[in-house]
Amino acid sequence: MTIDILVAPKHRFDEILQDIHNTSGEVVSQDAGLSIDDVVTITAIYRNAIDDRAAWWKIRREVNARFATHPDIQTRTLAAIPGNVIGEIAGFSSENIGAIAERWIAEDGATPGTSQNAMDSLASLVAACNIATTxxxxxxxxTNQPPNAFERAFSTLGGKELANYQKAFGKWDDTKRHEAHQKYNYYQKQGLANCLALVLRDLTRPKTKKVNLKADQRTIQRHIAKRVKAYRKNPCPILGSPGDPVKLITLTFDIEYEGYVDFDFDTRPDAISDIRWEERTEECLEIPHWNEGMQRFCYDGIPLNVTLHDGSKTKITSEAGEDVYERYIGDMLRDSLIDARESGLFDNLPLARECFMLVAGTHANYAWPDERGFCDAHSAHRHDGG
Incomplete structure (x- = not known):
């Protein structure tokens, strides 16, 4: 992949995109070593928003506002950095460049591989922003890059299957196509079969208009009861030995890529001090409308109506952000675990003397318990082996 940094008048955007011989625009840096996603990261670091998911999503929408793909060459893209972001970057000092470069390369998906590469790329970007400001x-x-995994998979299709994908893909704008690439890569990393079909399913079905967490809680409670019953019959922890007592009961969830809940057990002696995120796909409870709801207010900017698990109703907008949505779901899962414990559901499990419960999002900021410590998973039954 090669990415060039150019400066040009605003009205020449389409001309530069179409010019496959790259004769248009003033090239400031060839093969600059950064992408438009890197610009999102750089801006978020500068604004002290890299760890604030709601703010990060807003910056991502802001920076990706003008992004286009060549109509015939899908690997050729052009992105325009917004004027206010150009102004911010143009003002970076050498100290800013050094500090941002160090944090930048620590982020997942960063293009540069070393601090020096990051500083060189950032210096080129700062120079371009200064020229543009003047x-x-x-x-x-x-961007000119070889076909990615999604496009290679797409190219192997034929017949009716290809026609169905082309019909859907042709209607998507560049933002949605970029999302399709990300989803395909995610499903591939999960080791799932027919990743193209999963992407098409996610991006063509109607997005939910409302989420009812009270109804979802009933479904999740049944799922927890089923998993507990199965564990009593055949202990099979996601981590640790089946013969050891349970040290940690986990309830993890995802809303960013799929929408699911995963209830499981960890019997490792150091489970509390060494939290690990594992996913047992075949045991997950799929709740796709959680992801669809997130897309509705995050990507499409349309408010999402939510019924909370206490029966009250609220509305989530893009301004409220993903963290609010995560908290509503996380708190519902927290109360579901507590209810399960207090109802005696865990009584006949082989619990360690010190056994705790944990709720967390796999791609989210939500975690319970927080810094105050873990919540005791015991009710009446205790196992003396832990």
Whole structure:
């Protein structure tokens, strides 16, 4: 993949995108070593928002507002950095460049591999932003790259299957196509079969208009009871030995890529001090409308109506952010675990003397218990082996 940094007047955007010989625009840096996603990261670091998911999503929408793909060459893209972001980057000092570069390469998906590469790329970007500020032009990132895994998979299709995918893919804008690539890569990393079909399913079905967490809680409670019953008959922890007592009961969830809940057990002696996130796909409870709801207010900017598990109703907007949505879901899962404990559901499990419960999002900020410590999973039954 090669990415060039250019400066050019705003009205020449389409011309530069179409110019496959790369004769248009003033090239500031060839093969600059950063992408438009890197610009999102750089901006978020500078604004002290890299750990704030709601703020990060807003920055991502802001920076990706003008992104286009060549109509015939899908591997050729052009992105324009917004004017206010250009102004911010143009003002970076050498100290800013050094500090941001160090944090940048620590982030997942960062293009540079070393601190020096990151500083060189950032210095080129700062130089381009200064030129654009002086000339009242804009900074563009022009990408030429080989087909990615999603596009290679797409190219192997034929017949009716290809026609169905082309019909859907042709209707998507560039933001949605980028999302399709991300989802495909995610499903591949999960080791799932027919990842193209999963992407098509996710991006073509109607997005839910409302989420009822009270109804979802009943479904999740039944799932927990079923998993507990199965464990009593045949202990099979996600981590640790089946013969050891349970040290940690986990309830993890995802809303960003799929929408699911995963209830499981950890019997490792150091489970509390060494929290690990594992996913047992075949045992997950799929709740796809959680992801669809998140897409509704995050990507589409349309409010999502939510019924909370106490029966009250609220509305989530893009301004409220993903963290609010995560908290509603996480708190419902927390109360579901507590209810299960207090009802005696865990009484006949082989619990360690010190056994705790944990709720957390796999791609989220939510975690319970928080810094105050873990919640005791015991009710009446205790196992003396832990």
């Amino acid at each position: 000339q009242s032009t804009e900074v563009l990132l022009r």
